[in-house]
Amino acid sequence: xxxxxxxxxxxxxxxxxxxxxxxxxxxxxxxxxxxxxxxxxxxxxxxxxxxxxxxxxxxxxxxxxxxxxxxxxxxxxxxxxxxxxxxxxxxxxxxxxxxxxxxxxxxxxxxx
Amino acid sequence: xxxxxxxxxxxxxxxxxxxxxxxxxxxxxxxxxxxxxxxxxxxxxxxxxxxxxxxxxxxxxxxxxxxxxxxxxxxxxxxxxxxxxxxxxxxxxxxxxxxxxxxxxxxxxxx
Numbered sequence: 030x031x032x033x034x035x036x037x038x039x040x041x042x043x044x045x046x047x048x049x050x051x052x053x054x055x056x057x058x059x060x061x062x063x064x065x066x067x068x069x070x071x072x073x074x075x076x077x078x079x080x081x082x083x084x085x086x087x088x089x090x091x092x093x094x095x096x097x098x099x100x101x102x103x104x105x106x107x108x109x110x111x112x113x114x115x116x117x118x119x120x121x122x123x124x125x126x127x128x129x130x131x132x133x134x135x136x137x138x139x140x141x
Numbered sequence: 142x143x144x145x146x147x148x149x150x151x152x153x154x155x156x157x158x159x160x161x162x163x164x165x166x167x168x169x170x171x172x173x174x175x176x177x178x179x180x181x182x183x184x185x186x187x188x189x190x191x192x193x194x195x196x197x198x199x200x201x202x203x204x205x206x207x208x209x210x211x212x213x214x215x216x217x218x219x220x221x222x223x224x225x226x227x228x229x230x231x232x233x234x235x236x237x238x239x240x241x242x243x244x245x246x247x248x249x250x251x252x
Contacts, residue, residue, distance in 0.1 A: 062240075130229075
């Protein structure tokens with residue numbers, strides 16, 4: 030068990046809808062990262078937060094947004110969902126900016 | 142941005158065999174990690190190794206930063222080693238990309 034908790038495990042929704050994925054980092058970790066894993070694109074970095082502030086942005090669509098709350102948990106919001114957004118979404122956490130990353134078990138999103 | 146290439150893409154072994162997985166990267170790095178994604182999709186951190194050599198049981202890893210490659214060694218492989226092994230790097234140049242993942246090596250260990 031990595032100590033990173035992601036909910037829900039599975040999510041099935043329709044095109045055009047909006048969903049929220051939630052992540053609780055390991056105790057003591059200040060950095061939270063979001064990654065998307067799809068068959069054709071592999072593991073893609075979306076966004077990173079450190080102690081509540083956005084630190085780095087990757088290939089995150091404008092329809093997607095995230096935030097990290099004062100208790101350090103994070104949420105990834107996906108809106109106007111398209112079929113191509115179906116993927117496994119991972120949250121990871123680390124103590125600092127450059128330190129071992131620990132992943133949650135992921136949320137499998139299916140858009141129908 | 143930094144490029145990561147892993148080889149081989151696929152590897153099939155008999156239980157007990159040894160293997161070496163390679164990760165080449167295109168620029169100087171200050172962060173390199175190896176991960177194992179098991180058949181259930183879980184991503185497990187194996188090593189944080191921007192340089193030097195580390196060992197953990199039957200697994201060891203070496204990163205030669207000056208030559209821009211890292212190797213993951215698996216000895217006496219077991220069926221539970223099956224899955225996909227990813228190398229991920231972050232370049233010294235920083236920028237918007239955090240850990241960039243390679244496409245992985247899919248390992249199948251047969252009994």
